[in-house]
Amino acid sequence: MNELILTCLGLPLLGFLLIFLSAADEKKIAFISYWCSHALGLSIIALLTLWTIAGFPNHEYQWLTVYETHDYSFPLLFYLDRISAVYLFCTWAIFSIIVKYCRYYLHREAGYKRFFLTIFSFVFGLNLVILSGSIDVLFAGWEIVGIASFLLIAFYRHRMQPIRNSLRAYTIYRFCDIGLLLGSLMSHVLFHESQHFSQLANLFNSTATPPASYGSLWLISTLILIAASGKSAQFPFCFWLPRAMEGPTPSSAIFYGALSVHLGVFLLLRTIPIWSYNYVTRWSVFNIGLLTVIFASISEKTQSNIKGKIAYGSITQVGFMFMEVALGLETLVLIHFLGNAFLRCYQLLVSPSIVVHLLRVEGATDSDFYIENNTKFQFLSPSLRAVLPDILKNTLYVFSLQEGCLELLVRSVLWTPLKRAGSTINAMKLSRKFLYISGSFGFVGLIILVFGLTTQYFAYPVSIFMVTASLSAFSQKHSPYSVWNAIGLSSTLAGLSVWFLNPGALNDVVIFASGIVPAWALGIFTLYHLLKNSNFSDSPFAYRAMSETQPKLSLLLFSSFLGLVGFPISPAFLGEDLLLSHASNEGAWFALPITIAFVINGIAAAKVFQRLCLGSPNELNVNKIEEKTISDVQ
Amino acid sequence: MITLLRFKNNNMAKPEIADTTFNLDTAIAHIAHWLPAQGPIKDFIHHNTLHAVQDHPFHEGIAIAAKVFGARSYLPLSDYQALYQEGRIKANAINWAIEHSGCTVLEQEKLRNSLFEKDHTSHYPPVSLANHGIRYAWLTHLEFNLNALVHPIMFRLLGNFLDQGISTWSLPKSGEHFWDCIVRLTQHSLLPLYPLNGPIAFELLSKSPDEVILICLEKIVGDEQLYEQYLLEMLLAHPGWSGMVSVIEQSPNMLLARREISLKELIAVELLIEHMFLEKKYGSQLVNISSIPYNIDTPLLKQGWVKPTIPLRLKVWHEAMEWSLHSELLIALKAKHSKPNGATNLKPVAQALFCIDDRECSLRRHLEEVNPAIETLGAAGFFGIDFFYQGLDDAYPVAQCPNIIVPKHLIKELSSTPKPSNKPKRGNLTNMHFTAHTMFRGWLYTQTVGIGYAVKMAWDVFRPGSKLPNIRSLSEIESHSQLHLLRETDELTPDGHLLGFSYTEMADRLGGLLRNIGLTERFAPLVVVVAHGSSSVNNPHFAAYDCGACSGKPGAPNARAFAWMANNESVRAILRERGINIPDETRFVAALHNTSRDEVTYFDPHLLIEHPIPALATFQETMSLALQRNARERSRWFELAPQDQTNEIAHAHVKNRATSIFEPRPEYNHSNNLYAIVGRRQLTRDLFMDRRAFLHSYDPQTDAQGDIMARILSAVIPVCGGINLEYFFSRIDNSVYGAGTKLPHNVIGLLGVANGVEGDLRTGLPHQMIEVHQPARLLIVVEQTTDIIDKTVAKLADHLKEWLDNEWVRVVSCHPDNQQLFLYSANGWEPVILPENEEAPVSSKSQDIFIGKTQTIPVHQFIRNQA
Numbered sequence A: 001m002n003e004l005i006l007t008c009l010g011l012p013l014l015g016f017l018l019i020f021l022s023a024a025d026e027k028k029i030a031f032i033s034y035w036c037s038h039a040l041g042l043s044i045i046a047l048l049t050l051w052t053i054a055g056f057p058n059h060e061y062q063w064l065t066v067y068e069t070h071d072y073s074f075p076l077l078f079y080l081d082r083i084s085a086v087y088l089f090c091t092w093a094i095f096s097i098i099v100k101y102c103r104y105y106l107h108r109e110a111g112y113k114r115f116f117l118t119i120f121s122f123v124f125g126l127n128l129v130i131l132s133g134s135i136d137v138l139f140a141g142w143e144i145v146g147i148a149s150f151l152l153i154a155f156y157r158h159r160m161q162p163i164r165n166s167l168r169a170y171t172i173y174r175f176c177d178i179g180l181l182l183g184s185l186m187s188h189v190l191f192h193e194s195q196h197f198s199q200l201a202n203l204f205n206s207t208a209t210p211p212a213s214y215g216s217l218w219l220i221s222t223l224i225l226i227a228a229s230g231k232s233a234q235f236p237f238c239f240w241l242p243r244a245m246e247g248p249t250p251s252s253a254i255f256y257g258a259l260s261v262h263l264g265v266f267l268l269l270r271t272i273p274i275w276s277y278n279y280v281t282r283w284s285v286f287n288i289g290l291l292t293v294i295f296a297s298i299s300e301k302t303q304s305n306i307k308g309k310i311a312y313g314s315i316t317q318v319g320f321m322f323m324e325v326a327l328g329l330e331t332l333v334l335i336h337f338l339g340n341a342f343l344r345c346y347q348l349l350v351s352p353s354i355v356v357h358l359l360r361v362e363g364a365t366d367s368d369f370y371i372e373n374n375t376k377f378q379f380l381s382p383s384l385r386a387v388l389p390d391i392l393k394n395t396l397y398v399f400s401l402q403e404g405c406l407e408l409l410v411r412s413v414l415w416t417p418l419k420r421a422g423s424t425i426n427a428m429k430l431s432r433k434f435l436y437i438s439g440s441f442g443f444v445g446l447i448i449l450v451f452g453l454t455t456q457y458f459a460y461p462v463s464i465f466m467v468t469a470s471l472s473a474f475s476q477k478h479s480p481y482s483v484w485n486a487i488g489l490s491s492t493l494a495g496l497s498v499w500f501l502n503p504g505a506l507n508d509v510v511i512f513a514s515g516i517v518p519a520w521a522l523g524i525f526t527l528y529h530l531l532k533n534s535n536f537s538d539s540p541f542a543y544r545a546m547s548e549t550q551p552k553l554s555l556l557l558f559s560s561f562l563g564l565v566g567f568p569i570s571p572a573f574l575g576e577d578l579l580l581s582h583a584s585n586e587g588a589w590f591a592l593p594i595t596i597a598f599v600i601n602g603i604a605a606a607k608v609f610q611r612l613c614l615g616s617p618n619e620l621n622v623n624k625i626e627e628k629t630i631s632d633v634q
Numbered sequence B: 001m002i003t004l005l006r007f008k009n010n011n012m013a014k015p016e017i018a019d020t021t022f023n024l025d026t027a028i029a030h031i032a033h034w035l036p037a038q039g040p041i042k043d044f045i046h047h048n049t050l051h052a053v054q055d056h057p058f059h060e061g062i063a064i065a066a067k068v069f070g071a072r073s074y075l076p077l078s079d080y081q082a083l084y085q086e087g088r089i090k091a092n093a094i095n096w097a098i099e100h101s102g103c104t105v106l107e108q109e110k111l112r113n114s115l116f117e118k119d120h121t122s123h124y125p126p127v128s129l130a131n132h133g134i135r136y137a138w139l140t141h142l143e144f145n146l147n148a149l150v151h152p153i154m155f156r157l158l159g160n161f162l163d164q165g166i167s168t169w170s171l172p173k174s175g176e177h178f179w180d181c182i183v184r185l186t187q188h189s190l191l192p193l194y195p196l197n198g199p200i201a202f203e204l205l206s207k208s209p210d211e212v213i214l215i216c217l218e219k220i221v222g223d224e225q226l227y228e229q230y231l232l233e234m235l236l237a238h239p240g241w242s243g244m245v246s247v248i249e250q251s252p253n254m255l256l257a258r259r260e261i262s263l264k265e266l267i268a269v270e271l272l273i274e275h276m277f278l279e280k281k282y283g284s285q286l287v288n289i290s291s292i293p294y295n296i297d298t299p300l301l302k303q304g305w306v307k308p309t310i311p312l313r314l315k316v317w318h319e320a321m322e323w324s325l326h327s328e329l330l331i332a333l334k335a336k337h338s339k340p341n342g343a344t345n346l347k348p349v350a351q352a353l354f355c356i357d358d359r360e361c362s363l364r365r366h367l368e369e370v371n372p373a374i375e376t377l378g379a380a381g382f383f384g385i386d387f388f389y390q391g392l393d394d395a396y397p398v399a400q401c402p403n404i405i406v407p408k409h410l411i412k413e414l415s416s417t418p419k420p421s422n423k424p425k426r427g428n429l430t431n432m433h434f435t436a437h438t439m440f441r442g443w444l445y446t447q448t449v450g451i452g453y454a455v456k457m458a459w460d461v462f463r464p465g466s467k468l469p470n471i472r473s474l475s476e477i478e479s480h481s482q483l484h485l486l487r488e489t490d491e492l493t494p495d496g497h498l499l500g501f502s503y504t505e506m507a508d509r510l511g512g513l514l515r516n517i518g519l520t521e522r523f524a525p526l527v528v529v530v531a532h533g534s535s536s537v538n539n540p541h542f543a544a545y546d547c548g549a550c551s552g553k554p555g556a557p558n559a560r561a562f563a564w565m566a567n568n569e570s571v572r573a574i575l576r577e578r579g580i581n582i583p584d585e586t587r588f589v590a591a592l593h594n595t596s597r598d599e600v601t602y603f604d605p606h607l608l609i610e611h612p613i614p615a616l617a618t619f620q621e622t623m624s625l626a627l628q629r630n631a632r633e634r635s636r637w638f639e640l641a642p643q644d645q646t647n648e649i650a651h652a653h654v655k656n657r658a659t660s661i662f663e664p665r666p667e668y669n670h671s672n673n674l675y676a677i678v679g680r681r682q683l684t685r686d687l688f689m690d691r692r693a694f695l696h697s698y699d700p701q702t703d704a705q706g707d708i709m710a711r712i713l714s715a716v717i718p719v720c721g722g723i724n725l726e727y728f729f730s731r732i733d734n735s736v737y738g739a740g741t742k743l744p745h746n747v748i749g750l751l752g753v754a755n756g757v758e759g760d761l762r763t764g765l766p767h768q769m770i771e772v773h774q775p776a777r778l779l780i781v782v783e784q785t786t787d788i789i790d791k792t793v794a795k796l797a798d799h800l801k802e803w804l805d806n807e808w809v810r811v812v813s814c815h816p817d818n819q820q821l822f823l824y825s826a827n828g829w830e831p832v833i834l835p836e837n838e839e840a841p842v843s844s845k846s847q848d849i850f851i852g853k854t855q856t857i858p859v860h861q862f863i864r865n866q867a
Helices: A004-019 A026-053 A082-105 A112-131 A136-151 A158-196 A197-206 A214-231 A248-260 A259-272 A279-301 A306-327 A330-349 A349-363 A382-388 A390-401 A401-427 A430-451 A455-475 A480-501 A505-530 A549-562 A571-586 A590-613 A617-621 B004-008 B024-034 B057-067 B077-086 B091-099 B107-114 B134-140 B146-162 B176-186 B198-204 B209-220 B224-236 B239-250 B262-287 B312-335 B341-345 B359-370 B437-449 B450-463 B503-517 B556-567 B569-577 B614-635 B647-660 B706-734 B786-795 B800-806 B846-850
Strands: A059-068 A073-080 B350-355 B374-379 B388-390 B410-416 B482-485 B524-531 B587-594 B599-602 B675-679 B693-697 B744-750 B750-755 B779-782 B810-814 B823-825 B828-831 B858-860
Touching: A004 A026, A004 A059, A004 A073, A004 A112, A004 B524, A026 A082, A026 A112, A073 A082, A073 A112, A073 A136, A073 A197, A082 A112, A082 A248, A082 A259, A082 A382, A082 B450, A112 A248, A112 A505, A136 A248, A136 A259, A136 A571, A158 A197, A158 A214, A158 A248, A158 A571, A158 A590, A158 B176, A214 A259, A214 A279, A214 B107, A214 B176, A248 A259, A248 A306, A259 A306, A279 A306, A279 A390, A279 A401, A279 B450, A306 A330, A306 A349, A306 B437, A306 B744, A330 A349, A330 B437, A330 B450, A349 B524, A349 B744, A382 B359, A390 A401, A390 B146, A390 B176, A401 A455, A430 A455, A455 A480, A455 A590, A480 A505, A480 A549, A480 A571, A480 A590, A505 A549, A505 A571, A505 A590, A505 B077, A549 A590, A549 B388, A571 A590, A571 B004, B004 B450, B024 B209, B024 B224, B057 B744, B077 B312, B091 B107, B107 B312, B134 B146, B134 B224, B146 B176, B146 B262, B176 B198, B176 B262, B198 B262, B209 B262, B209 B503, B224 B239, B224 B262, B239 B262, B312 B614, B312 B779, B312 B810, B312 B823, B350 B359, B359 B374, B359 B614, B359 B693, B359 B846, B482 B556, B503 B556, B503 B569, B503 B706, B524 B556, B556 B569, B556 B587, B599 B614, B599 B675, B614 B647, B614 B846, B675 B706, B693 B706, B706 B779, B706 B786, B706 B800, B786 B810, B786 B823
Parallel strands: B350 B374, B350 B524, B388 B410, B524 B587, B675 B693, B675 B779, B779 B810
Antiparallel strands: A059 A073, B374 B693, B410 B482, B587 B599, B744 B750, B810 B823, B823 B828
8 A cells, every 4th residue: 555655656657757757759758648647547546445444544655755864754655545535536537637638738839738737746746645654744735736736827928918917826825825834844843754644634633632722723723724814716816717817728627626725724634633623613614615715706706718718617616615514414415525526526527618609509599598688696595686775786796896806905915015125125235234234233243242142033134134035036027137146045044044043954955956046046046047148127027938949047946946936856945844843942932933924035036937937939030020121122 | 091101102202291290190100000800709700810911012012910919921931842852842832932933044043042041030020110119229228127017907997898798897987988088997997907007197187189199199108100010019929919909999790788988998008007117206307218229220101111021032932832732623624524514404302502611622523422413512601681680599699691681680580389487496406616606696596506516527538528417508409490481571770770672682792692503594403501600619709610601601691591481482583574483393401511520400490380391301321321421531630639530430420529628629620721722513523633722613604794693603703812911820820920829818998808818809710720730822713714703803802802913812813714714813814834744633523632630732633433
């Protein structure tokens, strides 16, 4: 069984690597993906069969420990229970259907290889999440799914709109990572060695008193809930899901119709013991679900495009699932998940048929297809419809049309202030920045001298500068070098602040730096080569399409980006975790600025990557004018 | 039309426009001219994508369009060079193109030397109004992405206002105008429409659209001379929606649910939203466009138009490619000096009348190859009978004729047997994934039947082609129905149509068509009228696959009407008086060719009981053999189809394609189109034309004044030329003129498709339809003397004549007696000189030619053994 768990994870990874190494030849890629998806299917079926024969146990498997110190360990833990089994089954069914579907659907499409690469990395990440045995492993999978999602939304990179929407989704993902990152960290702090999912339940059962205070339990539950809401497009993040429908239809079907959108529910199911302990948190989960159901079902009514309608339909059902989870109806949730996943996937796949369906099938039978406006507000009872004043109807319509104004809300609360702060910082003169830095250091140094405190307190100004650097990277538009340097600086400062905080953590800071510094250097090197023949600030808003003109360098820039954001292939991923754990050991508040800095850095780096590597290659040559013209000749 | 005048007199670059004050209505009329003219997707009508510049010579026109839309005008240079290496572009065609380039001898030499230089960028789009005009300054100078903010809001409003049935709550009240609707949503709502909240917007909204436009323009643009350009750029930033609004404004009947909208209202709302965003961002510090310095290469309307730059090298390459391809046919036509005329006078055992469509070109060849005693004819697929048609199950009547004709008659389908009332009730479970339901029902359904979709999905993907319930394919037309063709009263229907035709009207239409195609004698005992349609699943562009001469519908009703009329004794009697004598033993049968599945359905079998037709059974056998061969010929284009297989496997494969939900290419439609030939079948019967030709039958002997030819060309030029140019431009720049790849398309309001949820409507053809197309203009070969064609051209309407004079299609006259060829140009006829030593390749049967080929095939000549 353990081996089968590993093959379930290894096969998608193998498929990814094989496709990556193979030539961009459609037949070969189809061949590899065909066999890998079937081998994966076999191993999933075998795993589930063995598990059934064993009598549905809650099976845990610790493969190896990546890193261990006296008070910290990062084991690769896997866990298979009822919930993972259901999700795994669904993944298998939908993935094998989609791979077969795409063999024909994507035929002759530019980006065939790219598509299959992304979809295999997605399934790898997904299986990692599903089979994860601890919140750390889950976070690794979560990140992989996020990046795959980012790439698939921007699959049609020649157009601005997919690029913008992929950034929007990525931003939400990133923001919600704060929740998961801090959540995982707090689980370290709270449950120490017992952060295994398998032991969570026992932890809460065995003792009469909870393993942590209500306050910290509430905090960790809220953080988890934020992460779950973001991934599942729940209130108040509903708006990103319909806008993510930019990739090829089957990719939208597998990501946003079927699998990715239900990961939030999975996270909630996994962490039930933590948040269900308290009625307050239970109640918030229920309310998030309820609000989502209200907002999404009203928004769905005025969607005039079919994919948006399906997306809101799906969000509504996920909202129901949140409510069901909160009520403790786990089995129902699992059934509901399967039903919703398959239904939405199918709906998206056949969504192009809607024209024929409504005009030829529905129109042909006297069913409820309407051409005239007779269905306005039909959900209201006829008597109510007559008396409801027009002004309320209009209000309801506008509310629905603007999808509950959620995007405006989230944008004005989360995005705009950061951007404002960043541009204020960027507008500052260099001398003044220097003045501030030296001034505050001098001030803190003075205080330390006067009061005889430890150097630990240097961590305060350092962490403030770290956030400042991140903000500066975030709203820098004119120079990709500055962005990359600011990100590097911010990460370095993060390391520095932890070192100040806990001088004994030098070793771990080095691990973190071993991920960040090479990525930073690689980024600067790549940027230099990418931009050496052009002046970026001449047209900072053009998308430069370098992934087509300079594919190798773009790939390097992409890996540098992954390194800087602490993607699970880089030591920075582990380092990030270590830094946070040190930081919170010294004071839980300290983890927050570091997390915020990490999150903002990720968004800033993604923006630069998009500007440089995506877009349509023609735009660059707009000023080129054919020298031989008919007027010359005549 | 002042805009156009300006183009023509661009040497003058007169400030005549600059002097006149801005007039909103004239400006809107100018702007509307530039917008795409594609209607709602349910009827897809092929047209010249660049109709706006059709009054210019072809190359000049596309250069102007490139400057306006920011599109490519030619293939990349390397593509042409590769075609030359492959031998598809001939050296003599390059000579021909250089000679026709209008250069002096010295420049010709220079040009010739430059042809083979490497250049990867010369085909890139030029600096254009749509992308780099004065509005570009918002982004470059103010770092404010106005489009990104305004477009999503605008598209949502337009989408919901025009929606034809996707959203559950519809936006407009009946008869409400777009502007009034926006006013209602802002002024009479507790939650005002963002960003139209705030006192400024409220005040503006109480004015009329005209006033609002002027006020906003003054704030945003500032300089009156730039107003028109700003508006044009604003609308060209989303050509799909602007075009849709413009089309709906001009012909509101295209929508099933009427919507009152005009370009002016669209402009007013969009300007207002722009204004409000700028207001929110800059407040009173807003600088207007005219005060921002613009680049030296920003195109400006007020200075008149810069002379369009025609990339000469690409133009010459392109002309060389077209001439090479055209010559392939011309050589084959010229080659047959000695035609065995004896065979033509034999009376055929059966005649089959097909649509002019290029997809029927190969089926006709296979049919004649299987049984040489069958004669085939071609005519525009509405068979000369124009009417609105409402089938038994249709919610609304549709026009069954080219869109240039507005029919006056309505034909309804009647059931001859009382229909069992087993109509599905609401909430039919088999279609629950399409129907909207209430929140609770949705929850319940998802819980319960959702899992069943795993099975359905797996079935659809792994076992396509198996019959699914409830998907009616085209071929299953109700057999126990009849068309209500004969008019009983002269009373008009509520829509103002006449219900049915009188005998005289029938005879007019029938006689007209028979004369057009030259079938006035020698009727075979069996005449099969074959309409065509195409069945596909999961395909929003389905209408673009059906008959172009029927405005994107299957032509079955026309074929049925034609057969009914031609069999009717009263009609025959009138025709006899007019000199067309249909013998009593001749019977007409209607049929439908499904071009994606390669199946033929024969209609009205109940009539056969009264009038048995012995020849029909043999004909059907021949036809099914021909269909299999046709399927095999089509399969060579499908890369994933089984190659080197039998005809039966190929046929099974094409049938599967048409029912697979994952197949974005049920067929390749018109992607081979290149030639249109109007003439007798003898001219083309011995040619293998690789499904490239629109074939219209015509008897040159009976048309001394060119009237018949004028009628034929009036349909051939817009229908075939429109198909050709739509494919042409969608292929040349698929992202601007075409609809891009089908894969991310999202159906918006049953009006069209867009990329993603917030995208602009896409016009033109998707990539999957044009990817194998060779973009070349249509060559119309007319079997008639130049004198008579001159008479014909004089009779053509001006908007058709400009197709010929400006070379949007090429016309060659083929002398009926000696096959001498002359090329038409506005300056007169030019004899076609073909290289002496080149001859069309020969072969004895179709399958020898196409098997194993994956590219287009030059015209071949058949050598038939006269046994």
